[in-house]
Amino acid sequence: MFESAELGHSTDKDTYRQAVPALRAELLDAQLDLLELRQFAVVVLVNGVDKAGKGETVNLLNEWMDPRHIQTWAFDAPSAEESERPYMWRFWRALPPRGKIAVMFGNWYTQPIFERVDRTSKKAELDKRLDDIRRFESMLAQEGVLLIKFWFHLPRDAQKARLKALEKDPRTRWRVTERDWRYYNLYERYREVAGHVLRTTSTAAAPWLIVDGSDANYRALFVGRTLLSALRRRLDAASQHWTPRLSVAPLPPRVDGLNVLDALVRQDMKRKDYDDQLERLQGRLALLSRSPAFRTRALVLVFEGMDAAGKGGAIRRVVGALDARQYRVIPVAAPTDEESAQPYLWRFWRHLPRRGKVVVFDRSWYGRVLVERVEGFCSEADWMRAYAEINDFEDELASAGAVVVKFWLAISKDEQLARFKERESEPHKHFKITEEDWRNRDKWDEYSRAVCDMVDRTSTEYAPWTLVEADDKHFARIKVLRTICERLEAALG
Amino acid sequence: MFESAELGHSTDKDTYRQAVPALRAELLDAQLDLLELRQFAVVVLVNGVDKAGKGETVNLLNEWMDPRHIQTWAFDAPSAEESERPYMWRFWRALPPRGKIAVMFGNWYTQPIFERVDRTSKKAELDKRLDDIRRFESMLAQEGVLLIKFWFHLPRDAQKARLKALEKDPRTRWRVTERDWRYYNLYERYREVAGHVLRTTSTAAAPWLIVDGSDANYRALFVGRTLLSALRRRLDAASQHWTPRLSVAPLPPRVDGLNVLDALVRQDMKRKDYDDQLERLQGRLALLSRSPAFRTRALVLVFEGMDAAGKGGAIRRVVGALDARQYRVIPVAAPTDEESAQPYLWRFWRHLPRRGKVVVFDRSWYGRVLVERVEGFCSEADWMRAYAEINDFEDELASAGAVVVKFWLAISKDEQLARFKERESEPHKHFKITEEDWRNRDKWDEYSRAVCDMVDRTSTEYAPWTLVEADDKHFARIKVLRTICERLEAALG
Structure with missing residues (x-):
């Protein structure tokens, strides 16, 4: 040498x-x-x-x-x-x-x-x-x-x-x-x-x-x-507009119609059960997040889902159990110009929590293999390598003591339509529905395919995906809260 | 209460x-x-x-x-x-x-x-x-x-x-x-x-x-x-497009033609003297910046001047004496979108040095009372209040132990013209001259007026302005280096 x-x-x-x-x-x-x-x-x-x-x-x-x-x-x-x-x-x-x-x-x-x-x-x-x-x-x-x-x-x-x-x-x-x-x-x-x-x-x-x-x-x-x-x-x-040459192996074709999303079955929960369990689970999470053991750890929550899947509502039920001094919610929108001038994951690194803190990502780095893949905002080579890069990123988080919990809130196409119509009819929710939402809906199947690949390729032992049956909002919120509590309890020992 | x-x-x-x-x-x-x-x-x-x-x-x-x-x-x-x-x-x-x-x-x-x-x-x-x-x-x-x-x-x-x-x-x-x-x-x-x-x-x-x-x-x-x-x-x-009402008292009119810029007299320096002094002053600055006493202080340098006044060249002679691990040069251009969404001084605060470090601002917060004033990018009320805000800002810097040294590199209108022409004729320097430079030159008198007001209103005992006769580059660089050394020596005791 x-x-x-x-x-x-x-x-x-x-x-x-x-x-x-x-x-x-x-x-x-x-x-x-x-x-x-x-x-x-x-x-x-x-x-x-x-x-x-x-x-x-x-x-x-x-x-x-x-x-x-x-x-x-x-x-x-x-x-x-x-x-x-x-x-x-x-x-x-x-x-x-x-x-x-x-x-x-x-x-x-x-x-x-x-x-x-x-x-x-x-x-x-x-x-x-x-x-x-x-x-x-x-x-x-x-x-x-x-x-x-x-x-x-x-x-x-x-x-x-x-x-x-x-x-x-x-x-x-x-x-x-x-x-x-x-x-x-x-x-x-x-x-x-x-x-x-x-x-x-x-x-x-x-x-x-x-x-x-x-x-x-x-x-x-x-x-x-x-x-x-x-x-x-x-x-x-x-x-000369040269781009790095990468040989990209195509993902395997689907041979049958089975996939992890379609395998989900609608789950419902009665209002009374919901109220009871919500209170109990929020109490459990409140204690966990305030426990001495948590002070040396951190919690990173990722919420993904189709438009109108109920991400915002679920996030509010989670942070409702936390002390406002302790958490930060990061709504992920288009990158700022400072962010666009950096490698893709940079804009998520800047928000990572210190010990004892919680960061909630409302949409996340998975945009790379979802919207950017489907809309063609990046090349196939880019999103193909993203699976491994994301796994590495989450491995670093977990190795540094963070508990990483990722949710896909799964709604059916019919349920989405019903929610879109409700949003359009209520003046209070009108701001929540845009032209873009309707356009994304036209690409439902492509998004579903991308979600299935994402779950297959980025569900790891240190940061597994939790698929949440979300047609019933109550059921979804309870499953989210319970999953967080269980993951934290397992981690804090 | x-x-x-x-x-x-x-x-x-x-x-x-x-x-x-x-x-x-x-x-x-x-x-x-x-x-x-x-x-x-x-x-x-x-x-x-x-x-x-x-x-x-x-x-x-x-x-x-x-x-x-x-x-x-x-x-x-x-x-x-x-x-x-x-x-x-x-x-x-x-x-x-x-x-x-x-x-x-x-x-x-x-x-x-x-x-x-x-x-x-x-x-x-x-x-x-x-x-x-x-x-x-x-x-x-x-x-x-x-x-x-x-x-x-x-x-x-x-x-x-x-x-x-x-x-x-x-x-x-x-x-x-x-x-x-x-x-x-x-x-x-x-x-x-x-x-x-x-x-x-x-x-x-x-x-x-x-x-x-x-x-x-x-x-x-x-x-x-x-x-x-x-x-x-x-x-x-x-x-309703309401803006805060502020009563702005106009600055006093000029009664005669005397001003601090016109009072400057061209100073020249021979090449040999320059080489000798440059080496000596860079050595002096090298020792000062590496002295134990500097470890509890910081140095903030501000360079302002008309286009082609020689800011870049002066900065290079200064940082040439420093360890690259120790300093950072901040070229101030248009704000990023993250910066535009914040109060004016925010984008300068983010670059402040830790102890023992040097930050050099190539153009600075004085843009507020120079280009923004002259070009009308902000209201009169905004730049009028900026004088006091800037003084407060520099007071905070000085109180925290930073030595703040500010230079106005003053060139004559003729010298600027000569340099513009030189830049246009040399392919190597061509990038340095733009349409905007010529447009700014048309507003020479307005800029001069703004500079004089700036010097009058923001030269304080803790952060005085140094006007540098810059028609001769050698003289200017030596004066800059000597001023920094003297200010540091006074501060480090």
Whole structure:
């Protein structure tokens, strides 16, 4: 992995001075094209051995290009706001919008590597995390993010010499800490772990690029030119309306008429039973959400369903049991322009709850495999990969302690018609029915097909779907509340 | 202040049951109108005596209205991310966009009141903060935010009885803490401080509304109806295209041709001097920004100037001295749609630096009194009040430890023309010149007038303007760097 980087590359002063002006001009050019095109974002990861010139090189990039459109992020230990959410939350927060460049020091690789070097994590744990990272980066690539990963390398002797030299000069002495020497002593182990990480996370879309950090001129030209060629190649492709080629295997055809939605049978509940059970279940949920055990967990509720399926009514019965300080309802509508400039899941990550809190999504990330699929708002390749991306996302939520409960409120086509007509006739509910609702209704079968695929492909042990027979609103609300209580009880033990 | 609230109001069960359905329907209606109109946001503050039913009432509001469009915020002790920024930062983060309602428990009043009750702040400090709050709330009102402030009151005996009753019941015992009893013992002092706070912050636009918290039915109807009438009144006014009436005193006319811009005399600097000084000043700034003393401060730089004044070039020379991990450059362009739905200063608050960090604004909040004034993008009343609002904003920054340095890069009309022509002729710089630049140039005199007013009205001891003679780029960059170094040195001591 590090062979070429240990050859002792160097660039003499004259060559360097001659090369820089053209490189700067071209980098600046590429950056402006990126900004003007606004078609993709660039994420540059900077990792590697201490004192191999990471900071110096990034400072130089900022000097060469327009610093107004580069965001540089350094991640130290997570803050309280960060540590109460899934591991990847703070990196999602730092993703650049299309047209911009983000440089990330201390990114998603840092903690997994250091924990393995320090032996606070097992080999299997590291491999699980690398697997997560591979899938995350593949998602970024599919979303159009250009990901460039630099690893700054120094041979052991060179690192030692660098540390000694810095210590000797009173002006730079402060840059060498005890921690630096501790990790210098772990050099061989660090090299071994890094080699493993780099090999298993070098993919066609985002290979690791090893930088020989021993000579400042060489490494600056290497990083600058690598960045330039990656940018330029992608810009050229983009201007030719190139889209990533993906081979999409078609979903299997339906052979018979059986499906999970049609298999549901209408369930009714009497008003009196409803009133009784509502009160009992709300009380149960109130206690659960206020229990000490819940303070280290979080609750993420997802409500999906055809128009007029009763999502709003069900949500009100759920939050009626909660303290208003504790929950937030997120009605999912068209993305804002800040959201459209980001990878698809970004607008959901920003709403994730802290510990002890509840977030209710009224419609959700499943829009990708429902409305966007049916209406053709995204390509088949996009919604096909979304199943796995969504499963990964919910896995991260669950691993961070959130209880994820997902409901499909299922109504029949006849019941929907009855509710539409009722809404049209009552002035109070009139606002709830639009032209679009009628148009969606015409595509009932396509939506049903999409729902069945969604349930098949995203019902997981950590975030199963609950199909709710919703022709009778009372029955539906009680089933929703009971499911939440049961899932919480199982989780809180 | 609390006289009427101590009369022992109560509403019997039947009256309450009869009144609720109509109130709910009307509240929901008003909420929908608010959402559809998207013309103003609503902020409801909930403060008062412990155990006076604050939480219960807010839960009820969420039940009565559509919880998807109410955001409820509870502020405890500030997190690290919050405490490293000005006091108001977390409240700005929580402001709702137009069309939505935010309910805030534990808002900007909480800390000033408790610190005074605990005697950790002096009377004069409290009064300073109340003054800040009055100006902040007046800004919100001018920005169209409907602010409704509820104070939940309980007489001392009633509070004691409530605490005892909660303690007696095993299901509610957990709700009574030692802290509750401690503050119960301070009841008289709390009442006295609260009375003072309420009196001095009750304004015509946002008076305090005292809620008698002793009876649950009464307080629910009181809060619901008060909220409804405030919403309805404002909605009616909005639908009649009503705008707040403000009497604006005109700025004084110019009697002679003297102004601070014309008083500037071109300054030149030789290339050699420039190179020498640049290196020295960048070194000085590098050391200052890395000094331990800077870790508890922050640096906010503002660059303004006519088109082609050299802002970008100056910024690059400044950040060239900084570590890329430490600074962020914010190029200010048209607001995003999320930003347009908020009070004017919101989009700048979101970028404020933590301790030890630098934020560079390439154009800034001064757009309000420059381009927006000249182009008529906002009313005279809006930009006239902006001077005071901006001064308050920068005062908050400075009080939180930030060093605020503001530059006006002044070029002559001739120099601008020369630079425009140069940009047009060089393919590399062509992107930098647009139709709009030529149009702005036609309004040179109006812009100059706006700049002079701006400097007169927003140059404060805590955030003075530095006018930079910028016809010679070298001179300008050196003056910028030297000013930053001097301001930092003075601040770091």
